[in-house]
Amino acid sequence: MKGRTIVLDHIAGREAAALMVDGQLDDFLIASDAPPPGTIYRARADRPVKGQGGMFLTTPDGPAFLRQVKGLAPGAHLLVQVTGYAEPGKAIPVTAKLLFKSRYAIVTPGAPGLNLSRNIRDEAERDRLLEIAHEEMEGHGFGLILRSSCAEVEGEVIAEDIAAMIAQAQQVLEDDGKDCETLIEGDGPHVLAWRDWTDPAEVVTAAGGFEDHGVLDALERVRGIAEPLPGGGHLYIQPTRALVAVDVNTGSDTSLAAGQKANFACAKLLPRVLRIRGLGGQITLDLAPMAKKDRRGFEAALRAALKADSEETTLAGWTPLGHYELQRKRGRVPVAEALS
Template sequence: MKGRTIILDQIEGSQAAALMVDGKLDDFLIDGDRPRPGTIYRARADRPVKGQGGMFVTTPDGPAFLRQVKGLAPGAQLLVQVTGFAEPGKALPITDRILFKSRYAIVTPDAPGLNISRSIRDEDERDRLLEIAHEQMEDSSYGLILRSCCSGADIVDIEEDISAMRALAEQILNDSGTEPETLCEGDGPHILAWRDWTDPAEVITEPGGFEAQGVLDALDTALGIAEPLPGGGYLFIEATRALVAVDVNTGKDSSLAAGTKANFACAKQLARALRVRGLGGQITLDLAPMPKKDRRGFEQVLRAALKADSVETTLAGWTPLGHYELQRKRGRIPLAEVLK
C-alpha cells in the first residue's frame, strides 16, 4: 500500500495513533498512565541538589526534577512543564521555560519575537505569515513561532491556532493559585497526530482501523527484539536498565561487503525502529564488521536519517571498542511497558 495513512484507534482502552508509510509502520503513539509531556503544573520548590544545580519540586503527580536552577528558594511557587517520561522510580523531567504548541503555532512567553520556520523559504509566503503573526500577536509580549506546515495553509486556520495558543498562555501565566495543581494536561495521541503528522495523508478513524490496516501485526514485530533490514540483515534491539543495546546482524549475506551494507541499512532504519518502540536514553550500536574508511559514510547516513526524526537525538560518536553511541530524548513511553 503506497502513500501515508494515519489511523486513530484504541488498544485495550488506551487511545493510540499510528502512521503508516507505504504499508510500513513509521510512527506510533499510545497513552499510558504517566503524566503526558506538555503537562503544565503549578509546583512548589522542595529541595536543591548540591553539585548538580537542580531542584526537586512538588507537583500533583509526585516529585519532579528541574535542572539549572538559579535563585530559586525552597517553598517558592513556580510554573513548570513536563518534558518527557521518567524512568520507573525517578522524578519527572520538567522545565520552567513553558511552551504552548499546536499544529501551526508555538507561543514562547520566555522568548519574545516573531519567527517563521526556516524550512519556509518563499519570501512572499514568509511575508504573508509575518503579517498574520503581527496581527494576532499585537500588544503581546510573548514570542511566536509559525511552524513549517503553515506554508500554504488557510489564513483562518492559522489565525485560530495562534489565537487559541495565545489565550491559553495568558490564562496559564496569569494564574493566581498558591498550591500545587495541574493547570493544563499534555496532548493525547490523537491530538499529537493532528499536531505533528502534518504531511498529506489519508485519515482513518473507524474502530478496528489498526487491525484492518496491519498496525497490530507491525506492533507484534516491534514488541520483539528482531527488526528486519532490507537486504536480509537484522537489528536486535534490547532495552536494559542502563541503556538500549542494538546489535547489527548480516543475516545470510556472507559477501565481503555484508557488514558495510547491514550497517548502512541500520543507519537508515534505526530512527524509525526506536521511534515505534518508544525507546530513548543511551543507545549503543554494536555494528557489523566494516572497514574504518566507511565510518564517515555511516555517520553521514545516520545523521541524515536522524535529522528527519521527530525525537531529539545526539550523536556521541565511536568508542574504543568500535561501538557507536547516541543519546536520545525519552519522549515516548516504551511500547513494551504499555503493551505487556
C-alpha cells in the same frame, strides 16, 4: 498499500494513533499512566541537588526534577512543563521554559520574537506568514514560532490557531493559585497525531481501524526484538535498565562489504525503529565489522536520517571498543511497556 494513512483507535484500553506509510508502520503513539510531555504544573520547590545545579520539585503527580536552577528557594512556587517520560523510579523531567504548541503555532512566553520554520523557503510565503504573525501578536509580549505546516494554509486558520495558543498561555500565566496543581494536561495520541503528522494523509477514525489497516500485525513485530534489514541482515533491539542495545547482524550476506552494507542500512532504519518502539535514553550500537575509513560515512548517513525524526537525538560518537553511542530524548512511553 501505497500512501499515508493515519489510524486513530484504542488498544489494550489505551488511546493510540498509528501512521502507516506505504503499508509500513512509520510512527506510533500510545497513552500511558504517566503524565505526558506538555503537562504544565504549578509546582513547589523542594530541595536543591548540590553539584548538579538542579532542584527537586513537588507536583500533583509526584517528584519532578528541574535543571539549571538559579535564585529558587525551597518552598517557592513556580510553573513548570513536563519535557519527557521519567525512567522507572526517577523524577519527572521538567522545564521552566513553557511552550504552548499547536498544529501551526508555538507560543513562547519566555522567548520574545517572531520566527518561521526554516523549511518554508519561499520569500512571498514567508512575508505572508510574518504579516499574519505580526497582526496576531500585536500587544502581546510573547514569542511565536510558525511551524512548517503553515505553508499554503489559509491565513484565517493560522490566525485562529495563534489566538488559541495565546489564550491558553494567558490563562496559565495569570493563574494565581497557591497550591500544587495540574494546570494543563499534555496532549494525548489523537491530538498529537493531528498536531504533528501534518503531511496529507487518509484519516481513519472508525473502531477496529488498527486491525483493518495492519497496525496490530505491525505491533506484534514491534514487541519483538528483531527488525529485518535489506539484504538479509537484522537489527536486534534490546532495552535494558541502563541503555538500549542495538546489535547489527549481517545474516546470510557473506560478501566482503556485508558489514558496511548492514551498518549503513541500520543508519537509515534506526530512527523509525526507535520511534515506533518509543525508545529513548542511551542507545548503544554494536555495529557489524567495517573499515574505520567508513565510519565518517556511517555518521553522515545516521545524521541525515535523524533530521526527519521527531525526537531530539545527540550523536555521542565512538567508544574504544568500536561501539557507537547516541543520547535520545525520552519523549515517548515504550510501546512494550504500555502494552504489557
